[in-house]
Amino acid sequence: MPQLIPPTPLLHATWLESHEEWGPGLHEDGFGLAPEDEVVTPGGFAAWVARVTTEAERTGSVYRWIVEGDRVLGGIALRYGPADFVEWAGHIGYGVRPSARRAGLATWALGLMLDEARAAGLDRVLLVCVTDNAGSARTIERNGGVLEETTPLRRYWVAL
Secondary structure, three states: EEEEEOOOOOHHHHHHHHHHHOOOOOOOOOEEEEEEEEOOHHHHHHHHHHHHHHHHHOOOEEEEEEOOOEEEEEEEEEOOOOOHHHHEEEOOOEEEEEHHHOHHHHHHHHHHHHHHHOOOOOOOOEEEOOOOHHHHHHHHHOOOOOEEEOOOEEEEEEEE
16 A cells, blocks of 8 residues: 655655666656755765655755655655745646556645645645646546646646
C-alpha cells in the first residue's frame, strides 16, 4: 500500500533508481530538485534533503515522497512561496516515475495534498501542467480542477 512520507536520506538508493528512470533533466516536479543539487553521492543527497526540508520549514511548504515499501514511486509538494514561483508552477506539483504511472498514484497523492491544503486554510489552489500532458490534466480534473486557461501551460484551479 502506498504512503506519503517526508523526504529522507535513508532512501537514497531507491530515490536514485527512480531519478535514473526519469532520465536526464529536471522534470520530477514534487521533489524540489534544483539544477545545482548534487544527489548522486550520499553526502550530496543528504545535503539536498536537508535543503528541501529547511526550505519547507521556512516557507510552510510540504514535500512528500510517494513510496511503497522502501521503493520511491514519486514526489508531491504543496508550495506556499515564493509567490512568483507558485504563480508559475502552481501550489501543488507532483511527479510519478514512469514505471509506476497509470495506477492512480498521482490522483491519490493529489487528493491527500488537497486535504492538507484545506486543513492549512487555503480556499483554492493553482495546479499547472504542460499542455500536452494528458495524464496530468486528467489527474487534476479528477480532483476537481477547473481549467482557467491554456497558454504554453494548462492552468487549473481547485476550490477547497
